Amino acid sequence: KTEYDINLYFFLPNNLGINKYNYSNSQFFEDLYGYVRLITPKSSLQNLTERIENIINFMNLKKQNIDTHFGYINYELKITICSYRAYLRDFAKKIKKNHYGDEDISDLIKEIHVFRKKIKELPTFTENTDSQSLKDLLMFTDEYSSLLTVMYMFRIYDFLSKSEAKINAQILNMINNEIEYRKRRGMSYASEDDSKNEELIYKYSVFKKYFYNILFLFQKRREDAVEFRHFLYAIAAGIAMIFATTVAFLSQKKYGNFTLSFFVALVISYMFKDRIKDLFRQIFENKLFFRKVFDFRNKIYDPERYNLFGFYKERVRFISKKQIPEKILQTRLQKADSSLSTWYTGEDIMKYEKKIKLNNRKIIKSFNDKIEGLNDIIRFNVNHFTRKMDDPSVFLHTLENGMKKLTASKVYHVNLVIEFKSEEEYSSYKVRLILTKDGIKRIEIPEYDIVLTNS
Incomplete structure (x- = not known):
C-alpha cells in the first residue's frame, strides 16, 4: 500500500478579513477542486x-x-x-x-x-x-x-x-x-x-x-463519521431528556398532578431541555468531533471499470500559532523580508489536511502498463481572499524629469507552506502569492528563486 499526507498551511494577513468566523469549511471546499491522475506511461x-x-x-x-x-x-x-x-x-x-x-x-x-x-x-x-x-x-x-x-x-x-x-x-x-x-x-x-x-x-x-x-481516478465524496456525529447528537438529546424528566418527577412529587405549579415546572423544563441539547451538541462538535474527525472521507475508483483503488480523508481548520509545527514555522519564515512581514503584523492560519491510502496491487492489476506513480492535483480559487481588498492600483508622484503621476500596484502577500509526508520521505516548501483585487499578480517560490507571472 501507499500512504501519504499533504498539508497546506495558508498564512492569511489579518487585513484580508478571512478567519474562522466568516470563512466556513463549506466555503473552503467550494473554492477547492482536486483530482488524482496516474502518471502517463512513458514509451518510445x-x-x-x-x-x-x-x-x-x-x-x-x-x-x-x-x-x-x-x-x-x-x-x-x-x-x-x-x-x-x-x-x-x-x-x-x-x-x-x-x-x-x-x-x-x-x-x-x-x-x-x-x-x-x-x-x-x-x-x-x-x-x-x-x-x-x-x-x-x-x-x-x-x-x-x-x-x-x-x-x-x-x-x-x-x-x-x-x-x-x-x-x-x-x-x-x-x-x-x-x-x-x-x-x-x-x-x-x-x-x-x-x-x-x-x-x-x-x-x-x-x-x-x-x-x-x-488515467484519471474517480472520487466519490461523503461526510466523514456521519454515524459518530449522530451518536453524539443522540447523547446530547439524552442528557437534555434526563434533565427534563428529573424536573418533571421532582415537581410532580412536590406539587402533585394537575396543578399550576406543576404545569409551570414542565414548561420551564422543556425550555431548558432544548437549550441543553443544543449546548451539548455544540460542545461535542467543538471539543471532540471538530478536532478529531475529518470533514470528508472519499473513495478513489477507476472511472472506466469501477475498481476501488483507495481512500482519502480531508479537512480544513483554522489553527493558532501554538499549533504550528516548528518545521512549518521555519519554512514560513524562510527569506521573510523583514519585521514588516505580515507574520509579525498579524496572520490567521488555515490548515488543509489530506491523507491518502492507495492499494498498489489493485492499481497495477488494472493496467497492462507499468504505472510509475500519480499526480495529485489541487486547484484553489482565491476569489474569497480578494473580496475585501482595496483597489488594485494607487497613484504616486515623482519629480524625476519634472513632476509625473505614476501608477503602482496595491498588493497583498499570502504565504502558503506545502508539506508532503510519507514513510519514505518528507518535504516542505514555501509559496508566496502576490495578490491584488483583480486576482493573482505573481507567484514566488523563495527557496528556488522562482517567480511565476500571471500574463
Whole structure:
C-alpha cells in the first residue's frame, strides 16, 4: 500500500478579513477542486507504433465480433494516445532547452509519419462495428492524434532557431500535410474564422478528457463519521431528556398532578431541555468531533471499470500559532523580508489536511502498463481572499524629469507552506502569492528563486 499526507498551511494577513468566523469549511471546499491522475506511461514512438500495429492486427482477426472486444481496444488506444502526447511534450521540452541534434528532429519526423500512417487505418474498421462507442473511439483517435501532431510540431518549430532552414522546412511540410488531411476529412483546423477556432479549442478540450479518463481516478465524496456525529447528537438529546424528566418527577412529587405549579415546572423544563441539547451538541462538535474527525472521507475508483483503488480523508481548520509545527514555522519564515512581514503584523492560519491510502496491487492489476506513480492535483480559487481588498492600483508622484503621476500596484502577500509526508520521505516548501483585487499578480517560490507571472 501507499500512504501519504499533504498539508497546506495558508498564512492569511489579518487585513484580508478571512478567519474562522466568516470563512466556513463549506466555503473552503467550494473554492477547492482536486483530482488524482496516474502518471502517463512513458514509451518510445517506435513502441507506440508497434502497439497500434498490434491493435490493427487484432481487429483484423476479430472483424466478425469486434464489438465484444471494446474494453481491450478502448484501453490500448487511449493509453497509446496519452503516451504519444507525453512523448511529443517531452521532446518539445528538450528542444526548448537545446538538448537536441538535427538527426533527432529528422528521426522524429520520420517516426511521426509512420505512426500517423498506422493511425489513419483505424477509421476503416468503423464498417465492421455497429457500436457507436467503438466508431467514435476509432475516429477520435485519428482526429486527436492529428491535432496533437500539428500542435506540438508548431511548438517545436517556435523553439528552433530560424537559421535551421532545412529542419524548419521539414517541420512545416509535415504540418501542412497534416492540415490538408484534416481539411479532407472534415476535421477542425486553425483559420481566420473565429467560430472555427472556437470549435477547435472546444474539441481539443473534450478529446483530452475523453482519452485521459483512462488515467484519471474517480472520487466519490461523503461526510466523514456521519454515524459518530449522530451518536453524539443522540447523547446530547439524552442528557437534555434526563434533565427534563428529573424536573418533571421532582415537581410532580412536590406539587402533585394537575396543578399550576406543576404545569409551570414542565414548561420551564422543556425550555431548558432544548437549550441543553443544543449546548451539548455544540460542545461535542467543538471539543471532540471538530478536532478529531475529518470533514470528508472519499473513495478513489477507476472511472472506466469501477475498481476501488483507495481512500482519502480531508479537512480544513483554522489553527493558532501554538499549533504550528516548528518545521512549518521555519519554512514560513524562510527569506521573510523583514519585521514588516505580515507574520509579525498579524496572520490567521488555515490548515488543509489530506491523507491518502492507495492499494498498489489493485492499481497495477488494472493496467497492462507499468504505472510509475500519480499526480495529485489541487486547484484553489482565491476569489474569497480578494473580496475585501482595496483597489488594485494607487497613484504616486515623482519629480524625476519634472513632476509625473505614476501608477503602482496595491498588493497583498499570502504565504502558503506545502508539506508532503510519507514513510519514505518528507518535504516542505514555501509559496508566496502576490495578490491584488483583480486576482493573482505573481507567484514566488523563495527557496528556488522562482517567480511565476500571471500574463
